[in-house]
Each structure stands twice: as structure tokens, then as C-alpha cells.
């Protein structure tokens with residue numbers, strides 16, 4: 256049990272809590288089983304708004320059920336669509352965009368996030384991000400294509416204007432196969 260080094264998703268949540276006030280608009284770019292979507296709905300509260308994306312109908316259905324069971328359906332809008340089409344759906348400034356890459360736990364492991372669509376989605380996220388907002392990305396590299404996705408993503412992040420964005424990562428040295436965390440902050 257560690258105070259600071261919890262699991263990678265919890266670490267992402269620590270950053271989100273520090274920059275997403277109640278009433279914010281946020282995006283879950285990979286809803287999966289809906290755990291992050293529910294977390295975000297609880298974080299932004301009744302006056303906030305959460306948009307969610309997934310390419311799998313199974314994920315959208317499971318998440319809609321989870322959200323309804325917790326009484327947040329009125330503030331959560333789910334799109335059965337790829338996050339690379341984000342700008343076609345979300346037209347307002349957002350406080351945070353959350354990615355949890357890889358495959359749907361308990362689902363089809365051959366359906367994974369991919370280098371080109373992930374980079375497009377992160378690029379689009381940075382456009383709609385409010386000053387002071389963050390994009391958080393939990394990155395797995397163990398599945399086929401995972402390494403290529405990581406490389407493409409970091410290559411893109413290295414090109415960001417350092418006056419406008421700061422992109423950092425928190426990786427583990429002695430935790431084999433643990434996903435790592437990327438945080439991109441937009442300057443105020």
C-alpha cells in the first residue's frame with residue numbers, strides 16, 4: 256500500500272481532481288466499462304457535463320447502464336464513435352480529456368486503440384482544452400501495436416510548443432508491465 260504511488264488510473268485521478276472544478280465540461284475519450292466516465296461525472300457533479308466516446312457498442316451500453324444506475328444520465332452524453340472525430344462532436348471548451356489506452360477489459364482484446372487515431376484525438380483534444388486544463392493518458396504497451404502507439408504519441412508530444420503546453424510522464428522503474436501516465440497541461 257503506497258500513499259503517492261497508487262495504481263496509474265488513481266494517479267491520473269489525482270491530477271484531474273486538482274484542475275477540474277465542479278460544473279466543468281470534460282471528455283472521456285475511451286469509455287470502456289465506464290469506470291472513468293462515472294468518476295468524471297462524480298467529479299464535475301450535477302452542474303457539469305461529460306462527453307464519452309467508444310467504438311464498441313458493448314462499451315457504450317455498459318457505460319450507459321452504469322451511469323444510469325448512479326443517476327447521472329442527464330449530465331453524460333455518450334457517442335458510439337471514434338475519439339479521432341472528437342471535434343465533430345464536442346464544440347465547447349473542456350477542462351479535461353481522459354484517455355485509457357489499450358483494449359476493453361473483459362472484451363475483445365483485438366480491438367485496441369491505435370497510433371494514428373490516438374494521435375489525432377490527442378491533437379484535437381488540445382484544441383478544445385481550456386487554458387489550465389489537462390489531457391491525461393494511461394498508456395499500456397503490452398498489447399500488439401502498443402509500442403508503436405506509445406512511440407507515435409511521444410513523438411507528437413515532443414513537437415508541442417513549450418510556451419503553450421507542458422507534456423510530462425510518470426513511469427515506474429520497478430513495476431513490470433504497469434501502464435504509465437502522460438499528463439499534458441495547457442498554459443493559463
Ligand SMILES: C[S@@+](CC[C@H](N)C(=O)[O-])C[C@H]1O[C@@H](n2cnc3c(N)ncnc32)[C@H](O)[C@@H]1O
Nearest residue numbers: 285286287288289290291309310337338355359
Ligand atoms: C482500456 S479500455 C478503457 C477503459 C475505461 N476507461 C474504463 O474505465 O473502463 C480502452 C477502450 O478504448 C476503446 N477504443 C479503441 N479505439 C477507440 C477509438 N478510436 N475511439 C474511442 N474509443 C476507442 C476500446 O473499445 C476500449 O473500450
